[in-house]
Amino acid sequence: MFEMLAYDFMQRSLLAAATVGAVCSVIGVFVVLRGLAFIGAGTAHAAFAGVALAYLVGLPPLPLAIVFGLATVWVTGVMEEQGRMKLDVSIGILYTATMALAILFIGLMKGYNAEVYGYLFGSVLSVTPDELRVILVLSMVVLGVLLTFSKELYFIAFDQEMAEASGVPARRIFYLLLTLVALTVVVSLKTVGAILVFAMILIPASTAYQLTHSLSHMTAYAVVIGVACAVGGVLLSYGWDLPSGPAIVLLATTIFFLSVLLSPKRRRRVQTA
Amino acid sequence: MAKTIIRFDHATFGFSDVIALQDISLDITEGEFVGVIGPNGSGKTTLCRAVLGLMQPMGGSLQIFDCACEELRCHHRARIGYLPQKGALDRNFPITVLETVMMGRYGALGLFNRPSKRDRDIALEALSHVGMEDRLDSALGHLSGGQQQRVFIARALAQQPDVLLLDEPTTGIDITTQHSVLDLIRHLHRDLKLTILLITHDINMIRSSVDRLVLLKTRLYAAGPPEEVLRPDVLRQVYGKDLVITEKDLILVEDYHHHH
Ligand SMILES: Nc1ncnc2c1ncn2[C@@H]1O[C@H](COP(=O)(O)OP(=O)(O)OP(=O)(O)O)[C@@H](O)[C@H]1O
Ligand SMILES: [Mg+2]
Numbered sequence: 001m002f003e004m005l006a007y008d009f010m011q012r013s014l015l016a017a018a019t020v021g022a023v024c025s026v027i028g029v030f031v032v033l034r035g036l037a038f039i040g041a042g043t044a045h046a047a048f049a050g051v052a053l054a055y056l057v058g059l060p061p062l063p064l065a066i067v068f069g070l071a072t073v074w075v076t077g078v079m080e081e082q083g084r085m086k087l088d089v090s091i092g093i094l095y096t097a098t099m100a101l102a103i104l105f106i107g108l109m110k111g112y113n114a115e116v117y118g119y120l121f122g123s124v125l126s127v128t129p130d131e132l133r134v135i136l137v138l139s140m141v142v143l144g145v146l147l148t149f150s151k152e153l154y155f156i157a158f159d160q161e162m163a164e165a166s167g168v169p170a171r172r173i174f175y176l177l178l179t180l181v182a183l184t185v186v187v188s189l190k191t192v193g194a195i196l197v198f199a200m201i202l203i204p205a206s207t208a209y210q211l212t213h214s215l216s217h218m219t220a221y222a223v224v225i226g227v228a229c230a231v232g233g234v235l236l237s238y239g240w241d242l243p244s245g246p247a248i249v250l251l252a253t254t255i256f257f258l259s260v261l262l263s264p265k266r267r268r269r270v271q272t273a
Numbered sequence: 274m275a276k277t278i279i280r281f282d283h284a285t286f287g288f289s290d291v292i293a294l295q296d297i298s299l300d301i302t303e304g305e306f307v308g309v310i311g312p313n314g315s316g317k318t319t320l321c322r323a324v325l326g327l328m329q330p331m332g333g334s335l336q337i338f339d340c341a342c343e344e345l346r347c348h349h350r351a352r353i354g355y356l357p358q359k360g361a362l363d364r365n366f367p368i369t370v371l372e373t374v375m376m377g378r379y380g381a382l383g384l385f386n387r388p389s390k391r392d393r394d395i396a397l398e399a400l401s402h403v404g405m406e407d408r409l410d411s412a413l414g415h416l417s418g419g420q421q422q423r424v425f426i427a428r429a430l431a432q433q434p435d436v437l438l439l440d441e442p443t444t445g446i447d448i449t450t451q452h453s454v455l456d457l458i459r460h461l462h463r464d465l466k467l468t469i470l471l472i473t474h475d476i477n478m479i480r481s482s483v484d485r486l487v488l489l490k491t492r493l494y495a496a497g498p499p500e501e502v503l504r505p506d507v508l509r510q511v512y513g514k515d516l517v518i519t520e521k522d523l524i525l526v527e528d529y530h531h532h533h
Contacts, residue, residue: 167347167348167349167352213412213414218367
């Protein structure tokens, strides 16, 4: 079992998975609490469109993924603020539009490009040392910013108008959160893939949500669950020769359903009913 | 002569399709206790949000602490404690009572500072003011509506504000707590010299405590000592019904006939 840890690529993938698991689950807490779940999905597809365009025109994929991701979250943020349309509708439109762009870019490419599909489905076992370095640096930046502004982020997740009213620069913090969501998605693209990154953001946080009534506990639980699932998923993937993205996500999903069954919140409701 | 800290000067506020407050001129001086009354939709909540700088004036101006309301900065807002009108609360939101009250400290702390032991002590003291000090670690969502209201009052107090805006603080809480909340507000006004703006429909409850009553219905109909505002000819313009005012009570004429 442990001899596989001797391989360089295995060490890299475990480190990448653990990092992505941590950063996704921390940002996920704020995404779940602030009700931005859909934005995560929309951003992932936009970022993937960026990757596809990069391969089409021969540019490095990461910067374009960041540009596409940021553009999507900011547009969504403006839409939410103006509140003209229900958010799920506007995101639904953006989400399909960016997916259409991605398909268009792929269609314009000559021949089959396996690397592009790596970003769609995730391939943590093929993370290169350079990619790992980028993942580590970006994750540290995202986690550092989240930690620095955690009290403001909690406040806007709880009640943005109240936060604004009591002297927190709530709008700016909201856009900061959106920016961090986009960066997190980009960081995770290579590891879990555009389709599944959404699950990595959502599942650990919503599992933790089932388990506690305290904000600080929720974050701690989410990180433990996120890292454990990511690492466990990579081990499963290697051991049984499964694709890594689905292994991570399905492991997390299983734990989510267990938590729903065992949730103290749920039990209380049954008792009082 | 006390200093004016909130000055409405022919101010108009509204939303894209409605005017909520029109041509309001009103000065509130430091240390004053002002009650705001008016029927539903008369612009009372809008008045609070305007003072917090959450709305742009469509006409006229509003100054708070000598600062135009549209330029109100975070450090100004941190000096204004606000109890919002009771809205829907997500009962599943994972937050404890103490975590909620600590949020009152965040504005004053500023962006890069962590809450210290002192902030915790302030939050604990605020909780003991509203009699919730033994529920620190309870989930906010597990409290009753009235208990949640008390926690939100504690959050406003934890800000250690100079000005307190209370939007219907006693709505939905039991009569004993209503009185203790009002006692607390009187104490904050008298002993800590806070400026207080209190919105309520319960005129009888506050008429003996406030320095001034403000009567709103989109426009400002009256502002003055309670005995000047609570007159049938003044109230009729706003409430549209005859009201009988006795030594202690204020009764709609219809109800009056009904019960006697
Ligand atoms: N977010 C909003 N968008 C559009 N119009 C609004 C909004 N909030 C309030 N209004 C309108 O502004 C007017 C004043 O509303 P406001 O909430 O200030 O009344 P209020 O005096 O607080 O009423 P109540 O006693 O019911 O709390 C109403 O006509 C209302 O319809
Ligand atoms: Mg109101």
